Amino acid sequence: MTDATANTAPAGAGQGSLLIKDSRTAKRNGAEGRFKMYGLIAVCIGIAMLILLLTSILTSGLSAFWQTTIQIEVTLPEEKLDKSGVRDPEVMAKVTTFGYAPLLRDGLEATIAANGIETELSAKDAAELISDESVAQLRNRVLRNPDLIGQTVSVEVMASGRIDGFYKGRVTYASAERDTNISPAQLQLAEALEDKGLLNTSFNWLFLTAPDASDTRPEAAGLGVAILGSLYMMLIVLVLALPIGVAASVYLEEFAPQNRWTDLVEVNISNLAAVPSIVFGILGLAIFINFAGLPQSAPIVGGLVLTLMTLPTIIIATRAALKSVPPSIRDAALGLGASRMQSVFHHVLPLAMPGILTGTILGLAQALGETAPLLLIGMVAFVREYPEAPWEGGLFDPATALPVQVFNWTQRSDPAFVERASGAIIVLLVFLLLMNLTAIFLRRRFERRW
């Protein structure tokens, strides 16, 4: 605005020296300076928000990658675990986790006594230091290796969620006073075990590989099934959306005549890109599950739904990439006698590839973070079984996805799940970061400028 008035300034004002600023120049420079400052403030606010978000997630979530474990000696008596004495895992499977729980309890008691630790806790209260998950782990270990029966084995068991929280600062002596799930005496016992070197904290690989766990064992909950489910869905989206999207855009951009029909298609594609994702979930439920009869909670349905959602994004990005290839390239190819198809596949498409791949990866990243459409097709669920490998029909097995796992864990009542949910967000952010870095890398490495 100031420019316009400055340009039409009366002739008399133009006589000043370039070295001496007149009042109008000072005003214009001032306006520019202020605008720069506003911009800088906007960027700073954005960065501050990002830092706030990241610190809150990192402070509450990083501890999910560490886990407290306790080393105990457990005796595995034959009369309890394998009365028949034949060491047949199928017969031994009759002894449930309810039969193994007392063994761990006795094992912990014996370990405490053997190390000369004094505690007023009963064996039952002391056993609350140990995660329920370790009973199942011990049982699986024995069933895999029946020869262990009759021996005393050393096992590393997960500490329960509250004890784990004590070493992560979530539980204190003051809070334990009021907490019905843990007592200060149990914390003292944990510290005594730590003094003897029996209680350690180490990197928690299980958080990345283990399946989800129920509300009573937050310490055992992991992202294994969710990561696999997300991976399977991304695979389906990539395999379906990339060829369909590229074929559709190449046709629309290079071959289709410009008429009302193609305009209509174009408007619809842009429109679909802005449709709320839950709509695609409703569509998925109606078409893929109710009509086509695909199984519920399966990555195949999730992948198909996300493909529908990602297609418009990929088509728009691909068309933009094709448009940015200069017409001179096409003209040169056609001039040398190439057919339209040859000019597209030999010249235009390779030059547009970096843009297409960038668009695809950004579309995939968007699909990776999507929860709403999965809600209706049954993927927001408690799933503990890993899906099979994709070539063994694993795409049809139940699974969850990373954002779904975050959503599920924030609803659980045990405070330890807050840490797990933030940890899952960190994993999700790392995946998104890797995908976006790949997109930037592809663009930098292969992009041509004219």
Next chain:
Amino acid sequence: MSINKATVSGFAIIALSATVATAREQVQIAGSSTVLPYASIVAEAFGENFGFPTPVVESGGSSAGLKRFCEGVGENTIDIANASRKIRDKELSACADAGVTDIIEVRIGYDGIVFASQQDGPAYNDFTPSQWYLALASQIPGEDGALVDNTNSTWADVDAALPAEEILAFIPGTKHGTREVFEEKVILQGCEDTGALERMTSAGMSEDDAETACMSIRADGRSVDIDGDYTETLSRIQSDANGIGVFGLSFYENNTDKLKVATMNGVTPSTETIASGEYPVSRPLYFYIKAAHLGVIPGLKEYAEFFVSDDIAGPGGPLSDYGLVPDPELAATQATVSDETTMK
């Protein structure tokens, strides 16, 4: 549009041709978010101890679960619906229309509903349903039975024995099954106890209208509907010292270091007082089995039997440790499941 239509139908063809050998191996469950933790505890133990895969448990609410349950019979419908209330007649007829005629009703136990506030907050220690009615009703009848707007702004206005703190209650939103129980067992009860219901009916209101008037909750910001989970109620309580929230017993028991529970009519909520019926605010929890799926979906009956076994649902089992109030008539429920007795 034409291209999208073509791709969609293309997908459907791909999908149809891909549905080879997808016989479902695992039990599929959906429904109440209150029952979800219990169902996932059982599913986990079931997967560990039996030769069947761990059932898949979805949440989403009792109504949504029952709606999906009633969609029909077949492998791509769910086998079990969890519910924090009894199935309604309307839902039963929807089920029957879709061919779901044989349904087994299983009551797994009781869930207590407790009132809790910040650990260091005001002395919200003891309440009665009457106090809650007077604090939260939108309109209260005067001496002549005519409804006037509720003017109580502090708990001391309601009852001088209560702290002089602003009324601020976080109650479950209308989509929760808990809300229904709260309205019937606390607000309506309070309405009767204070004699308000009687004043309204003697002033000429019909019984139904009077009950509806009793249960209408004030909308002036002193009562806040929480449509999310108890975790949301907890975070609201933590930021409002004078707030008091409605929780499930199991949620409270997992967060006793942050929450202070109030008694109702002088009774402290616990699995024992709820089982004996002394603590008034509780409700039964159920799950419903599609009988047509028994014998078709592997492990369905075993899961149901395992759920109601003494080891799991009985006193001292993992469910009661987590806050479920064991059903005194568990043996009858076990018989229902093993005989596959359907609802009439």
